[in-house]
Amino acid sequence: MTSVTAAADRGGLSHFDTPPERSGAHPVRWHDESDRPADGSSRQVVEAFARYQRKAALSMTTASQGTPPAMDRSAREAYLSSGTIGADVREVVRQSWARSARAGVDPSSLQPVYGDDEADPKVLAAVDVVLARQLDRLGREPISIIFASPSGMILRQTCPDGSLSGFLRRVSLEPGTDFGEGRVGTNGIGTALQAEKPTLIMGAEHFADELTIFACAGAPVHHPVSRSIVGIIDLTCTAANGNTLLLSYAQTVAEQIELELLQTVGGKQLALLRDYLAACRHATGPIVALNSDLVMMNHHAQQSLSDSDRAVLLARTSDARGNAKPTVFVADLPSGTLARMDYRPTFSGAELAGGVFRVGLTATRKEGGERRVEPPRLPGLAGHSRSWMRTTSALRQALRADRWAVLEGEEGVGKFALIRAMHYAEMPDRHFRMIDAQTAAEDPEGWLTAVEEEFEGPPGTLVLRHLDLLPGRMIGPLSEILLQQAAHSRNAEGHWVVATIDQAADHPAVLAQLVPIFDVTIALEPLRHRGEDIGVLAPLMLAQIAQSEEITLSARAVNQLQRHPWPGNVTQLQKVLRAVLSYKRRGVVDVADLPAECLAVGRRTLTSIESIERDAIVRSLQSQGGNKSLAAIDLGMSRATIYRKIREYSITITG
Numbered sequence: 133m134t135s136v137t138a139a140a141d142r143g144g145l146s147h148f149d150t151p152p153e154r155s156g157a158h159p160v161r162w163h164d165e166s167d168r169p170a171d172g173s174s175r176q177v178v179e180a181f182a183r184y185q186r187k188a189a190l191s192m193t194t195a196s197q198g199t200p201p202a203m204d205r206s207a208r209e210a211y212l213s214s215g216t217i218g219a220d221v222r223e224v225v226r227q228s229w230a231r232s233a234r235a236g237v238d239p240s241s242l243q244p245v246y247g248d249d250e251a252d253p254k255v256l257a258a259v260d261v262v263l264a265r266q267l268d269r270l271g272r273e274p275i276s277i278i279f280a281s282p283s284g285m286i287l288r289q290t291c292p293d294g295s296l297s298g299f300l301r302r303v304s305l306e307p308g309t310d311f312g313e314g315r316v317g318t319n320g321i322g323t324a325l326q327a328e329k330p331t332l333i334m335g336a337e338h339f340a341d342e343l344t345i346f347a348c349a350g351a352p353v354h355h356p357v358s359r360s361i362v363g364i365i366d367l368t369c370t371a372a373n374g375n376t377l378l379l380s381y382a383q384t385v386a387e388q389i390e391l392e393l394l395q396t397v398g399g400k401q402l403a404l405l406r407d408y409l410a411a412c413r414h415a416t417g418p419i420v421a422l423n424s425d426l427v428m429m430n431h432h433a434q435q436s437l438s439d440s441d442r443a444v445l446l447a448r449t450s451d452a453r454g455n456a457k458p459t460v461f462v463a464d465l466p467s468g469t470l471a472r473m474d475y476r477p478t479f480s481g482a483e484l485a486g487g488v489f490r491v492g493l494t495a496t497r498k499e500g501g502e503r504r505v506e507p508p509r510l511p512g513l514a515g516h517s518r519s520w521m522r523t524t525s526a527l528r529q530a531l532r533a534d535r536w537a538v539l540e541g542e543e544g545v546g547k548f549a550l551i552r553a554m555h556y557a558e559m560p561d562r563h564f565r566m567i568d569a570q571t572a573a574e575d576p577e578g579w580l581t582a583v584e585e586e587f588e589g590p591p592g593t594l595v596l597r598h599l600d601l602l603p604g605r606m607i608g609p610l611s612e613i614l615l616q617q618a619a620h621s622r623n624a625e626g627h628w629v630v631a632t633i634d635q636a637a638d639h640p641a642v643l644a645q646l647v648p649i650f651d652v653t654i655a656l657e658p659l660r661h662r663g664e665d666i667g668v669l670a671p672l673m674l675a676q677i678a679q680s681e682e683i684t685l686s687a688r689a690v691n692q693l694q695r696h697p698w699p700g701n702v703t704q705l706q707k708v709l710r711a712v713l714s715y716k717r718r719g720v721v722d723v724a725d726l727p728a729e730c731l732a733v734g735r736r737t738l739t740s741i742e743s744i745e746r747d748a749i750v751r752s753l754q755s756q757g758g759n760k761s762l763a764a765i766d767l768g769m770s771r772a773t774i775y776r777k778i779r780e781y782s783i784t785i786t787g
């Protein structure tokens with residue numbers, strides 16, 4: 133082991149001990165007060181810095197080892213003048229330069245942007261503890277430790293060396309400045325955030341001229357449980373002193389902050405983490421753990437599922453949230469895969485702390501495009517998910533066996549449409565009547581009489597729609613009528629009675645007194661759990677509403693619709709398609725043509741204020757070509773806030 137003596141001797145940086153092949157320079161200090169930058173022209177500053185670098189270089193031990201191959205300034209100049217990328221430009225840098233150029237960063241003039249950022253106080257407290265400890269160890273080493281938010285805003289900066297501090301101030305590397313890549317181009321903070329991994333940016337690899345005098349190593353700091361990025365640690369020193377040790381040091385500081393943060397994690401989160409890790413240990417498939425604050429997914433869930441499958445899977449998991457009993461359920465994913473989800477609750481003491489889902493995936497479409505057996509057609513309706521087929525087949529069996537049924541599902545999910553289509557598909561010659569309990573309160577007597585008269589009329593289907601809305605005082609009388617009829621009319625000449633209820637409604641008396649009169653309860657799943665159906669439903673409905681085949685949906689638009697949670701189900705999808713048709717009558721509807729509400733894929737229903745805010749963000753992002761910084765300015769919010777809200781509302785930006 134080689135130790136970097138100058139640093140370790142002072143009791144600091146001893147963790148820089150490295151194998152010989154990775155050993156490198158130790159940080160240097162100003163040797164002479166006269167080297168300190170004078171307040172003067174930038175030329176003076178550059179000269180002062182050059183002097184400083186030269187001296188720094190002299191005091192280095194094994195500077196070049198462990199350092200990315202030095203890239204001379206000509207590669208950068210060639211790129212900036214002609215867009216030519218030299219062979220010695222590292223991939224991470226070449227990608228970052230391209231992003232910086234696309235974001236319109238001016239390489240010849242650094243234009244720092246100042247602002248506020250909402251910092252998590254727990255994270256900042258952990259950062260402060262670790263930075264104070266590091267500062268003690270650094271003594272007066274000319275190295276700066278910076279902490280920036282997930283959007284690149286500098287929140288903390290320490291530098292024990294006054295001279296280096298002076299240079300940092302000149303480029304505004306100080307709290308309150310946004311060092312996101314889209315603002316100042318390639319740099320240790322913004323580029324590491326983009327790459328989501330530790331990244332070293334050396335001298336001329338920086339995009340902006342003024343930053344090329346520095347070496348910056350950025351290491352993301354993760355939340356110890358969720359592993360989401362809570363900020364970034366950046367170590368900055370002179371370009372001549374930069375090497376991979378700087379990166380190791382940044383990673384060490386980031387890890388120390390994570391350890392510090394771990395102390396603040398509550399019992400519930402730890403309990404969930406414990407169960408999640410235990411599940412991951414034996415996992416051969418996706419594992420998802422969640423509570424109201426946290427979602428954790430193993431590598432399998434992140435890598436092997438498409439975005440739309442993952443969105444549907446998460447939507448399905450959130451339905452079991454808060455359940456204190458183990459449950460197993462099945463979800464159809466948009467790709468045609470069937471997910472069997474085994475949910476086990478997690479407890480912290482007696483308190484429910486969340487739950488872990490072990491997911492088993494079964495491909496339902498075989499290679500070679502083997503077709504499924506198509507169910508009998510239901511006129512005017514579309515659907516081919518397993519869930520849809522299970523429901524339609526259960527309802528068909530109930531009809532054929534004269535078994536009275538309750539069809540339950542969320543509002544607008546298509547309960548009534550399905551019963552009506554089933555009736556006309558199976559017994560088109562028979563009488564069909566719907567009586568809506570929503571109107572029962574207006575004329576209770578008349579409503580009950582209508583039900584009685586229906587039973588006296590010709591046989592057929594009687595739908596008692598919205599049964600959960602029946603006023604309490606009418607439940608007794610209706611149950612008497614139904615019980616009496618149930619005793620007589622279960623034969624081919626009788627009535628097939630089907631009721632619809634909203635499963636979200638609070639209707640204990642209906643459940644206790646009326647539902648047991650029916651033979652079977654069948655569930656029609658919310659649209660968000662039948663993403664596959666959207667692929668056939670949306671084009672069909674678009675053509676139906678437009679009464680034309682001149683307008684179609686692109687595959688990307690369908691994919692986007694499949695990712696939406698559809699709290700208002702098919703009715704909401706219908707409204708969206710109507711809205712699209714109000715401004716586009718022919719051609720191909722693409723993602724950009726969809727209303728703002730469809731560009732967000734969230735797991736929960738938003739309040740109206742939240743959806744207004746979400747729509748405003750989506751509109752602004754659209755008008756700014758997807759540029760989050762510009763959208764933030766447009767909306768008068770900080771970049772951190774827009775990033776948080778984009779995540780919170782699960783807004784996707786497709787390019």
Ligand SMILES: Nc1ncnc2c1ncn2[C@@H]1O[C@H](COP(=O)(O)OP(=O)(O)OP(=O)(O)O)[C@@H](O)[C@H]1O
Nearest residue numbers: 512513514515543544545546547548549550702703
């Ligand atoms: N699978 C489907 N294919 C085509 N259209 C559908 C389908 N499901 C629902 N719809 C249409 O969606 C709209 C809403 O359906 P419907 O009124 O049956 O929902 P519901 O569940 O009975 O709603 P609620 O309980 O809120 O009254 C209707 O216009 C219906 O024709």
